[in-house]
Amino acid sequence: MIESKEIISELAPLIEECGFDLYGICEAAIPEEDQKNILTWVKDGKHGKMDWYPKNMDLRLQFSNLGFEPKSVIALGTLYNDPEYDGICKTMSFRFSRYAIGEDYHLVLRRIAKPLVSELKKKFPNHRFRQGVDSLPVPEKVLAREAGLGWQAKNTNLIHPELGSFFFITVILTDLPISVANVPLKDRCGTCTACIDACPTNALTPYRIDAGKCISHHTLEDHSPKISNSFGWIAGCDICQDVCPWNQVKARKKGIQTKREEFRARSVFKENPNSILDLDKEGFDRVFGDSAISRMNFEMFRRNVELAKEWVRKKETF
Numbered sequence: 001m002i003e004s005k006e007i008i009s010e011l012a013p014l015i016e017e018c019g020f021d022l023y024g025i026c027e028a029a030i031p032e033e034d035q036k037n038i039l040t041w042v043k044d045g046k047h048g049k050m051d052w053y054p055k056n057m058d059l060r061l062q063f064s065n066l067g068f069e070p071k072s073v074i075a076l077g078t079l080y081n082d083p084e085y086d087g088i089c090k091t092m093s094f095r096f097s098r099y100a101i102g103e104d105y106h107l108v109l110r111r112i113a114k115p116l117v118s119e120l121k122k123k124f125p126n127h128r129f130r131q132g133v134d135s136l137p138v139p140e141k142v143l144a145r146e147a148g149l150g151w152q153a154k155n156t157n158l159i160h161p162e163l164g165s166f167f168f169i170t171v172i173l174t175d176l177p178i179s180v181a182n183v184p185l186k187d188r189c190g191t192c193t194a195c196i197d198a199c200p201t202n203a204l205t206p207y208r209i210d211a212g213k214c215i216s217h218h219t220l221e222d223h224s225p226k227i228s229n230s231f232g233w234i235a236g237c238d239i240c241q242d243v244c245p246w247n248q249v250k251a252r253k254k255g256i257q258t259k260r261e262e263f264r265a266r267s268v269f270k271e272n273p274n275s276i277l278d279l280d281k282e283g284f285d286r287v288f289g290d291s292a293i294s295r296m297n298f299e300m301f302r303r304n305v306e307l308a309k310e311w312v313r314k315k316e317t318f
């Protein structure tokens with residue numbers, strides 16, 4: 001069996017050249033406690049309107065029906081926080097989450113991992129390698145945590161002690177057996193409850209999210225014509241990460257930011273962000289056609305815009 005240290009040290013230069021800031025390897029297995037928590041989460045209906053979530057539980061928890069039996073997982077992370085984001089926010093009357101201001105991360109992560117996947121296939125021609133960026137219904141945070149990319153925090157996101165939490169995750173599942181001796185990163189949330197206290201919809205209790213209450217879910221996953229208050233957010237929400245000291249103090253102080261041009265704000269955010277509020281269908285497709293929010297349809301976008309405008313009006317009245 002190959003040792004993870006051996007593979008990592010050999011592939012590290014290529015992984016970094018591809019543009020990944022974090023990487024690690026773990027066994028392809030979801031620990032029992034996580035399986036239990038995920039099942040309870042669904043049983044309690046905490047997945048809100050994401051009816052798709054409970055559909056593939058065998059694949060999600062046991063990797064069944066994948067076409068091969070994965071033995072190991074290579075987990076990769078890439079930062080997405082644009083250094084200009086805070087400045088842009090000052091010029092917008094509404095809010096738009098960091099993860100959605102640039103190019104669709106699903107496409108970017110797939111594209112940048114290609115040289116690595118090709119190299120793995122060339123090096124181990126008798127083994128399978130399958131990459132997922134949300135596309136495979138597997139719990140990426142759990143796998144990335146097991147691979148040492150971060151600890152799973154009270155706001156449920158993965159945080160790295162040096163880089164914070166503004167990073168995307170992608171996993172490569174493989175039937176190549178790799179021996180791993182990872183010591184997972186220690187939970188450093190301590191007694192802090194900043195994320196829980198700041199969430200205006202009370203979606204968080206420590207280490208657990210009620211997705212049905214989360215603003216990100218309202219704006220992106222709820223297709224109903226009416227949604228509850230989104231507090232000015234048109235796409236996604238960053239509140240629980242923005243207030244996190246690991247982003248706010250640690251990562252910011254060190255100037256941790258994305259090196260990838262694709263995740264920097266598209267020009268409309270720099271030139272005239274408020275013009276987004278007036279986009280018609282054609283404009284929406286033009287501006288956001290290759291963004292992560294293109295999954296949100298135009299009707300949802302208009303609904304979110306109207307709600308954000310209402311929030312701005314109310315704020316101005318008080």
Ligand code: B12
Nearest residue numbers: 034037041097139140156157158168169207208216236237
């Ligand atoms: C469904 C989903 C959502 C849902 C649910 C969020 C969630 N926390 O799961 C919604 C739409 C709300 C969402 C929002 C966001 N998402 Co999202 N999302 C996913 C997706 C597709 C699946 C995650 C999942 O399986 N959730 C199921 C629940 C059960 O998992 P969990 O909350 O982590 O629960 C664990 C613990 O909390 C704990 N737990 C659960 N219940 C209980 C109960 C008790 C008592 C205890 C002790 C523990 C416990 O055990 C669980 C298993 O370890 C992943 C991609 C993937 N394939 O994994 C991306 C992903 C998690 N999202 C991501 C991002 C970036 C976001 C947003 C920041 C986007 C935005 N700006 O709006 C927000 C963040 C909101 C938040 N605080 O989580 C990134 C996170 C990267 C990172 N550094 O962690 C991922 C990994 C996508 C990616 N490929 O990069 N997302």
